[in-house]
Amino acid sequence: MPERKPRKDAVRNRAAVFEAADALFAACQNPEEVTMADIAAAAGVGKGTLFRAFGDRTGLIRALCAARLEPLRKAVEEGPEPLGPATPPPRRVPALLDAVLCFKLDNRHLALALETTGSDSPYRTEHYERWHTLLRDLLDRAPGATDSDFAAHALLAATRADLVEYLAGEKGVPREELRARLAEFTAGVLGTRL
Amino acid sequence: MPERKPRKDAVRNRAAVFEAADALFAACQNPEEVTMADIAAAAGVGKGTLFRAFGDRTGLIRALCAARLEPLRKAVEEGPEPLGPATPPPRRVPALLDAVLCFKLDNRHLALALETTGSDSPYRTEHYERWHTLLRDLLDRAPGATDSDFAAHALLAATRADLVEYLAGEKGVPREELRARLAEFTAGVLGTRL
DNA sequence: GGAAGAAGCGGACCGCTGGTCCGTATCTTA
DNA sequence: TAAGATACGGACCAGCGGTCCGCTTCTTCC
Numbered sequence: 001m002p003e004r005k006p007r008k009d010a011v012r013n014r015a016a017v018f019e020a021a022d023a024l025f026a027a028c029q030n031p032e033e034v035t036m037a038d039i040a041a042a043a044g045v046g047k048g049t050l051f052r053a054f055g056d057r058t059g060l061i062r063a064l065c066a067a068r069l070e071p072l073r074k075a076v077e078e079g080p081e082p083l084g085p086a087t088p089p090p091r092r093v094p095a096l097l098d099a100v101l102c103f104k105l106d107n108r109h110l111a112l113a114l115e116t117t118g119s120d121s122p123y124r125t126e127h128y129e130r131w132h133t134l135l136r137d138l139l140d141r142a143p144g145a146t147d148s149d150f151a152a153h154a155l156l157a158a159t160r161a162d163l164v165e166y167l168a169g170e171k172g173v174p175r176e177e178l179r180a181r182l183a184e185f186t187a188g189v190l191g192t193r194l
Numbered sequence: 195m196p197e198r199k200p201r202k203d204a205v206r207n208r209a210a211v212f213e214a215a216d217a218l219f220a221a222c223q224n225p226e227e228v229t230m231a232d233i234a235a236a237a238g239v240g241k242g243t244l245f246r247a248f249g250d251r252t253g254l255i256r257a258l259c260a261a262r263l264e265p266l267r268k269a270v271e272e273g274p275e276p277l278g279p280a281t282p283p284p285r286r287v288p289a290l291l292d293a294v295l296c297f298k299l300d301n302r303h304l305a306l307a308l309e310t311t312g313s314d315s316p317y318r319t320e321h322y323e324r325w326h327t328l329l330r331d332l333l334d335r336a337p338g339a340t341d342s343d344f345a346a347h348a349l350l351a352a353t354r355a356d357l358v359e360y361l362a363g364e365k366g367v368p369r370e371e372l373r374a375r376l377a378e379f380t381a382g383v384l385g386t387r388l
Numbered sequence: 389g390g391a392a393g394a395a396g397c398g399g400a401c402c403g404c405t406g407g408t409c410c411g412t413a414t415c416t417t418a
Numbered sequence: 419t420a421a422g423a424t425a426c427g428g429a430c431c432a433g434c435g436g437t438c439c440g441c442t443t444c445t446t447c448c
Contacts, residue, residue: 007415007424032312036406046427051407053425118226118312123360146382150375153361154352158344163351166317181344188340189382201395201444230435240398245436247396 014053016043018064022110031113036060058117062125065114069127072103076134089138094186096135097155101182104164105175111161122160131156144191151189158185208247210237212258216304225307230254252311256319259308263321266297270328283332288380290329291349295376298358299369305355325350338385345383352379 020043024034036057040047054060081087082095104111115122122128132152139148159182167173173181214237218228230251234241248254275281276289298305309316316322326346333342353376361367367375 009414010425013426035404037404040427047407048409048427049425057406116312118310121356121360123356124364144382147375147378150352150379151382153357154348154379157351157354157357158348160351160354162315162317163347166315167347170318181341184341185344185348185383188338188345188385189379191382203443204396207397229433231433234398241436242398242438243396251435 010053013043013045013049017045017050017053017060018067019043021060021064022068025109025113028109031109031116034113058120061110061113061117062127065110066127068107068110069103072099075099089142090190093135093138093142093155093190094183096131096138097159097182097186098179100131100156100159101164101179104159104161105168105178108161108165108168112165115161128156139190142190144189146189146191155186155189158182204247207237207239207243211239211244211247211254212261213237215254215258216262219303219307222303225303225310228307252314255304255307255311256321259304260321262301262304263297266293269293283336284384287329287332287336287349287384288377290332291353291376291380292373294325294350294353295358295373298353298355299362299372302355302359302362306359309355322350333384336384338383340383340385349380349383352376 017039021034021039024038024042025031028034036050037047039060040050043050050060054063075083076085076096076099078084082091083099087095135152135155136148139146139151164178167178168175211233215228215233218232218236219225222228230244231241233254234244237244244254248257269277270279270290270293272278276285277293281289329346329349330342333340333345358372361372362369
């Protein structure tokens with residue numbers, strides 16, 4: 001499969017759509033207020049193009065998230081400590097969770113849109129699968145004796161977009177405090193009592 | 195305010211709608227497949243009646259959940275041990291979480307519909323607020339030194355409907371195992387190491 | 389019991405959204 | 419530069435949540 005390279009206008013449009021969608025989601029509280037037509041218009045593109053390129057609404061949001069998440073993914077897979085693979089599990093787990101939290105704080109609207117987008121649960125995505133597997137394996141290799149599979153799910157659940165939105169947005173919990181709280185909780189789960 | 199009592203047909207219709215909605219949600223995987231028109235038809239009622247009685251879709255689902263949750267609420271507020279108020283916190287916390295989990299297992303479709311219903315996050319409901327407050331206060335009175343506010347959020351997040359649906363449905367984790375896992379995780383958080 | 393008035397009913401109707409379709413414009417390649 | 423492939427775009431569609439208002443049913447009071 002030679003993988004024909006895409007046309008120039010296609011890649012330009014793709015980028016324009018990402019930009020526009022990102023901006024629109026950032027501007028609205030509720031992701032559902034942003035319609036496909038809005039995005040198309042803001043990107044200077046026809047609606048057909050959106051659906052041709054991304055399949056459907058969910059596809060668009062997923063693609064956008066994946067793109068924005070790319071740096072983090074790379075940092076985790078081949079980056080330096082404390083995110084990278086060389087870090088010993090007991091230090092890497094909190095680092096990972098902190099990174100996820102920070103991402104969701106920095107891209108609240110986006111993460112929210114991803115999880116909010118109805119129809120398919122956030123769990124069925126291979127995206128989630130990857131994070132979960134990674135976390136589970138790390139927990140397995142850490143001293144604590146808890147059931148690592150469920151613990152991984154639970155820890156990830158503690159960083160869910162709408163919870164983050166609720167705490168950081170609604171309740172006004174400042175960024176650093178939230179990070180500290182998550183870190184403390186994580187430490188508790190790991191058995192690393194303070 | 196004397197609170198005029200509602201008409202007979204009104205209460206009958208209300209019950210019929212609950213019944214119909216419950217059945218329909220149970221029958222479909224994705225709650226969004228169930229339309230208001232469907233519910234109205236299944237209940238033998240006009241669409242207008244639905245909206246007059248519940249305001250909107252979210253209102254319907256909330257009301258239905260509240261109704262189904264009523265027994266649990268009562269058991270927690272004035273029931274016997276281990277759910278009732280007389281139970282010492284370290285035993286009551288796991289009992290509460292287990293009860294929540296069981297509810298979501300027994301009413302998967304419903305709980306899913308409630309959390310899935312777009313637009314407003316599950317966190318803004320006073321319903322959630324109540325559970326959270328209760329749990330936080332209990333954690334406060336338990337020996338463990340962790341930040342009880344965040345811990346309460348995190349523990350509740352571990353029982354979220356879509357996670358439960360994913361584990362119990364998609365992954366096929368059997369009921370009792372799931373309960374055991376949650377119990378173990380809870381114990382870990384509480385510092386009650388096995 | 390019956391009449392008057394309130395309360396509730398129901399389904400035609402509306403605006404809007406995600407998604408499709410296909411004639412047309414743009415890019416690529418030889 | 420001509421021809422074929424690819425992507426564009428906006429008119430179009432079906433279906434949804436939600437509204438509206440003429441009509442029915444219940445309640446109440448004599």
